[in-house]
Amino acid sequence: MQKILVINAGMKFAHSGGKLNETITVWDRLFFTAKNGFELRITETGDGDYDIEEEIEKFLWADTIIYHFPIWWMYIPFTLKEYIDKVFTAGHRKGMYYSDGRKADNPTRNYGTGGLLGDKRYMVTTTWNAPEDAFTIPEEFFQGRSVDDGVLFPFHRMNAFCGLKQLPSIHFHDVEKNGSPELVEAFKQEYLLHVQSLFKNNGVIL
Protein backbone atom coordinates (compact mmCIF):
# COMPACT_ATOMS: atom_id res chain seq x y z
CA MET A 1 0.00 0.00 0.00
CA GLN A 2 1.23 3.52 -0.87
CA LYS A 3 0.80 5.88 2.07
CA ILE A 4 -0.55 9.34 1.19
CA LEU A 5 -0.70 12.27 3.59
CA VAL A 6 -2.91 15.12 2.38
CA ILE A 7 -2.49 18.52 4.04
CA ASN A 8 -5.47 20.71 3.20
CA ALA A 9 -4.94 24.39 3.93
CA GLY A 10 -8.23 25.60 2.47
CA MET A 11 -10.46 27.43 4.94
CA LYS A 12 -13.23 29.99 5.17
CA PHE A 13 -11.72 33.46 5.38
CA ALA A 14 -12.85 36.73 3.74
CA HIS A 15 -13.73 35.89 0.10
CA SER A 16 -12.21 32.38 0.24
CA GLY A 17 -14.89 29.85 1.10
CA GLY A 18 -12.53 26.86 1.44
CA LYS A 19 -14.98 24.79 -0.60
CA LEU A 20 -12.83 24.20 -3.67
CA ASN A 21 -9.83 22.95 -1.69
CA GLU A 22 -12.15 20.80 0.41
CA THR A 23 -13.62 19.43 -2.84
CA ILE A 24 -10.11 18.45 -3.98
CA THR A 25 -9.84 16.31 -0.82
CA VAL A 26 -13.08 14.63 -1.90
CA TRP A 27 -11.32 13.74 -5.20
CA ASP A 28 -8.42 12.38 -3.10
CA ARG A 29 -10.88 10.11 -1.29
CA LEU A 30 -12.16 8.91 -4.68
CA PHE A 31 -8.71 8.06 -6.03
CA PHE A 32 -6.52 7.13 -3.05
CA THR A 33 -8.63 4.18 -1.94
CA ALA A 34 -7.54 0.86 -0.43
CA LYS A 35 -8.96 -0.79 -3.57
CA ASN A 36 -6.56 1.30 -5.69
CA GLY A 37 -3.64 0.41 -3.41
CA PHE A 38 -3.44 3.42 -1.09
CA GLU A 39 -3.72 4.37 2.56
CA LEU A 40 -4.88 7.98 2.98
CA ARG A 41 -4.64 10.34 5.94
CA ILE A 42 -5.84 13.96 5.79
CA THR A 43 -4.82 16.89 8.01
CA GLU A 44 -6.79 20.13 7.98
CA THR A 45 -4.63 23.10 8.97
CA GLY A 46 -7.35 25.79 8.92
CA ASP A 47 -8.61 25.45 12.50
CA GLY A 48 -5.18 24.75 14.04
CA ASP A 49 -6.67 21.63 15.61
CA TYR A 50 -3.78 19.21 15.13
CA ASP A 51 -1.16 17.67 17.37
CA ILE A 52 2.39 18.65 16.38
CA GLU A 53 4.02 15.34 17.38
CA GLU A 54 1.29 13.42 15.56
CA GLU A 55 1.93 15.50 12.43
CA ILE A 56 5.66 14.65 12.55
CA GLU A 57 4.71 10.99 12.87
CA LYS A 58 2.44 11.36 9.79
CA PHE A 59 5.33 12.79 7.72
CA LEU A 60 7.50 9.83 8.76
CA TRP A 61 4.64 7.44 7.92
CA ALA A 62 3.83 8.82 4.45
CA ASP A 63 5.41 7.92 1.11
CA THR A 64 3.91 11.03 -0.51
CA ILE A 65 2.72 14.31 0.99
CA ILE A 66 0.12 16.28 -0.99
CA TYR A 67 -0.47 19.93 -0.11
CA HIS A 68 -3.67 21.67 -1.18
CA PHE A 69 -3.87 25.42 -0.65
CA PRO A 70 -5.49 28.60 -1.95
CA ILE A 71 -3.09 31.42 -2.79
CA TRP A 72 -3.43 34.34 -0.39
CA TRP A 73 -1.44 37.48 -1.04
CA MET A 74 0.79 35.67 -3.52
CA TYR A 75 1.72 32.88 -1.10
CA ILE A 76 0.41 30.24 1.28
CA PRO A 77 -2.35 30.95 3.85
CA PHE A 78 -1.09 32.04 7.28
CA THR A 79 -2.45 28.89 8.93
CA LEU A 80 -0.33 26.71 6.62
CA LYS A 81 2.72 28.86 7.41
CA GLU A 82 1.95 28.36 11.11
CA TYR A 83 1.64 24.60 10.59
CA ILE A 84 5.01 24.48 8.79
CA ASP A 85 6.75 26.66 11.35
CA LYS A 86 5.44 24.51 14.21
CA VAL A 87 5.68 21.01 12.71
CA PHE A 88 8.89 21.33 10.67
CA THR A 89 10.73 23.09 13.51
CA ALA A 90 9.66 20.40 15.99
CA GLY A 91 10.80 17.80 13.42
CA HIS A 92 14.45 18.81 13.94
CA ARG A 93 16.39 15.63 14.77
CA LYS A 94 13.09 13.76 14.99
CA GLY A 95 13.28 12.44 11.44
CA MET A 96 12.44 15.52 9.36
CA TYR A 97 15.83 17.25 9.18
CA TYR A 98 19.08 16.80 11.05
CA SER A 99 20.83 20.11 10.44
CA ASP A 100 21.29 22.74 7.70
CA GLY A 101 23.73 20.29 6.13
CA ARG A 102 26.97 22.26 6.47
CA LYS A 103 30.06 20.74 8.10
CA ALA A 104 32.83 22.51 10.01
CA ASP A 105 35.49 21.58 7.43
CA ASN A 106 33.66 23.44 4.61
CA PRO A 107 31.28 25.86 6.35
CA THR A 108 30.02 27.78 3.31
CA ARG A 109 28.97 24.76 1.25
CA ASN A 110 26.14 22.22 1.24
CA TYR A 111 23.56 24.46 2.93
CA GLY A 112 20.15 22.78 2.82
CA THR A 113 21.37 19.19 2.53
CA GLY A 114 20.54 18.03 6.08
CA GLY A 115 17.04 16.75 5.32
CA LEU A 116 15.97 13.31 6.52
CA LEU A 117 12.87 12.75 4.35
CA GLY A 118 14.81 11.82 1.20
CA ASP A 119 12.81 8.65 0.57
CA LYS A 120 9.56 10.62 0.21
CA ARG A 121 7.92 12.83 -2.40
CA TYR A 122 5.48 15.73 -2.31
CA MET A 123 2.97 17.30 -4.62
CA VAL A 124 1.22 20.68 -4.59
CA THR A 125 -2.16 21.94 -5.76
CA THR A 126 -3.02 25.63 -5.64
CA THR A 127 -6.17 27.61 -6.37
CA TRP A 128 -6.08 31.19 -7.66
CA ASN A 129 -8.21 34.13 -8.59
CA ALA A 130 -5.44 34.98 -11.09
CA PRO A 131 -5.92 33.57 -14.60
CA GLU A 132 -3.19 31.47 -16.22
CA ASP A 133 -2.35 34.31 -18.66
CA ALA A 134 -1.04 36.35 -15.71
CA PHE A 135 1.89 33.90 -15.61
CA THR A 136 2.44 32.89 -19.19
CA ILE A 137 2.39 36.29 -20.93
CA PRO A 138 5.61 38.22 -20.12
CA GLU A 139 3.84 41.61 -20.11
CA GLU A 140 1.27 40.40 -17.55
CA PHE A 141 1.55 40.59 -13.75
CA PHE A 142 3.93 37.69 -13.01
CA GLN A 143 6.34 38.75 -15.79
CA GLY A 144 6.42 35.31 -17.43
CA ARG A 145 7.42 33.45 -14.24
CA SER A 146 5.53 30.22 -13.53
CA VAL A 147 3.72 29.45 -10.28
CA ASP A 148 6.37 26.89 -9.31
CA ASP A 149 9.50 28.78 -10.34
CA GLY A 150 8.24 32.19 -9.24
CA VAL A 151 5.67 32.32 -6.43
CA LEU A 152 6.31 28.85 -4.95
CA PHE A 153 10.11 28.78 -5.22
CA PRO A 154 10.60 29.20 -1.43
CA PHE A 155 7.88 26.63 -0.72
CA HIS A 156 9.69 24.10 -2.90
CA ARG A 157 13.07 24.92 -1.30
CA MET A 158 11.47 24.47 2.14
CA ASN A 159 10.44 20.93 1.19
CA ALA A 160 13.87 20.28 -0.36
CA PHE A 161 15.50 21.38 2.91
CA CYS A 162 13.85 18.35 4.51
CA GLY A 163 14.90 16.13 1.61
CA LEU A 164 11.46 15.77 0.01
CA LYS A 165 11.45 15.16 -3.79
CA GLN A 166 9.15 17.32 -5.91
CA LEU A 167 6.38 15.81 -8.04
CA PRO A 168 4.70 17.90 -10.77
CA SER A 169 2.19 20.39 -9.34
CA ILE A 170 -1.26 21.25 -10.57
CA HIS A 171 -2.63 24.80 -10.42
CA PHE A 172 -6.27 25.85 -10.77
CA HIS A 173 -6.76 29.38 -12.06
CA ASP A 174 -9.54 31.97 -12.23
CA VAL A 175 -11.62 30.13 -9.64
CA GLU A 176 -13.43 33.21 -8.32
CA LYS A 177 -14.69 35.23 -11.29
CA ASN A 178 -15.09 32.09 -13.37
CA GLY A 179 -15.84 29.49 -10.63
CA SER A 180 -18.77 27.65 -12.21
CA PRO A 181 -19.77 24.01 -11.57
CA GLU A 182 -18.61 23.25 -15.15
CA LEU A 183 -15.14 24.64 -14.41
CA VAL A 184 -14.94 22.62 -11.17
CA GLU A 185 -15.98 19.47 -13.06
CA ALA A 186 -13.19 20.15 -15.59
CA PHE A 187 -10.74 20.60 -12.67
CA LYS A 188 -11.88 17.26 -11.27
CA GLN A 189 -11.13 15.43 -14.52
CA GLU A 190 -7.78 17.23 -14.81
CA TYR A 191 -6.86 16.34 -11.20
CA LEU A 192 -7.83 12.68 -11.52
CA LEU A 193 -5.79 12.36 -14.73
CA HIS A 194 -2.85 14.07 -13.02
CA VAL A 195 -2.77 11.72 -10.00
CA GLN A 196 -3.51 8.74 -12.23
CA SER A 197 -0.44 9.52 -14.37
CA LEU A 198 1.77 10.14 -11.34
CA PHE A 199 0.68 7.16 -9.26
CA LYS A 200 -0.16 4.58 -11.92
CA ASN A 201 2.89 2.47 -11.08
CA ASN A 202 1.98 2.40 -7.42
CA GLY A 203 -1.73 1.89 -7.44
CA VAL A 204 -4.41 0.53 -9.70
CA ILE A 205 -5.55 2.95 -12.41
CA LEU A 206 -9.18 4.04 -12.03
Ligand SMILES: Cc1cc2nc3c(=O)[nH]c(=O)nc-3n(C[C@H](O)[C@H](O)[C@H](O)COP(=O)(O)OP(=O)(O)OC[C@H]3O[C@@H](n4cnc5c(N)ncnc54)[C@H](O)[C@@H]3O)c2cc1C
Ligand atom coordinates in the same frame (compact mmCIF):
# COMPACT_ATOMS: atom_id res chain seq x y z
C1 LIG B 1 -6.76 36.90 2.07
C2 LIG B 1 -6.88 36.49 0.64
C3 LIG B 1 -5.84 36.78 -0.24
C4 LIG B 1 -5.91 36.34 -1.57
N1 LIG B 1 -4.84 36.57 -2.38
C5 LIG B 1 -4.86 36.11 -3.65
C6 LIG B 1 -3.73 36.29 -4.51
O1 LIG B 1 -2.69 36.79 -4.10
N2 LIG B 1 -3.84 35.87 -5.80
C7 LIG B 1 -4.97 35.26 -6.27
O2 LIG B 1 -4.99 34.88 -7.43
N3 LIG B 1 -6.03 35.04 -5.46
C8 LIG B 1 -6.01 35.45 -4.17
N4 LIG B 1 -7.08 35.22 -3.36
C9 LIG B 1 -8.22 34.41 -3.86
C10 LIG B 1 -8.09 32.96 -3.39
O3 LIG B 1 -6.96 32.35 -3.97
C11 LIG B 1 -9.35 32.16 -3.71
O4 LIG B 1 -10.39 32.74 -2.93
C12 LIG B 1 -9.20 30.70 -3.37
O5 LIG B 1 -8.22 30.10 -4.19
C13 LIG B 1 -10.52 29.94 -3.55
O6 LIG B 1 -10.36 28.63 -3.05
P1 LIG B 1 -11.39 28.05 -1.96
O7 LIG B 1 -11.02 26.64 -1.65
O8 LIG B 1 -11.47 28.99 -0.80
O9 LIG B 1 -12.71 28.01 -2.82
P2 LIG B 1 -14.14 28.72 -2.64
O10 LIG B 1 -13.95 30.18 -2.45
O11 LIG B 1 -14.94 27.99 -1.62
O12 LIG B 1 -14.75 28.41 -4.09
C14 LIG B 1 -14.27 29.02 -5.26
C15 LIG B 1 -15.32 28.90 -6.36
O13 LIG B 1 -15.49 27.53 -6.73
C16 LIG B 1 -16.85 27.13 -6.55
N5 LIG B 1 -16.85 25.76 -6.02
C17 LIG B 1 -16.09 25.30 -5.01
N6 LIG B 1 -16.34 23.99 -4.78
C18 LIG B 1 -17.28 23.63 -5.68
C19 LIG B 1 -17.95 22.40 -5.97
N7 LIG B 1 -17.73 21.30 -5.27
N8 LIG B 1 -18.84 22.39 -6.98
C20 LIG B 1 -19.11 23.51 -7.71
N9 LIG B 1 -18.50 24.71 -7.49
C21 LIG B 1 -17.61 24.77 -6.49
C22 LIG B 1 -17.43 28.12 -5.53
O14 LIG B 1 -18.83 28.22 -5.65
C23 LIG B 1 -16.71 29.39 -5.93
O15 LIG B 1 -17.32 30.00 -7.03
C24 LIG B 1 -7.07 35.66 -2.04
C25 LIG B 1 -8.12 35.41 -1.15
C26 LIG B 1 -8.03 35.82 0.17
C27 LIG B 1 -9.15 35.52 1.11
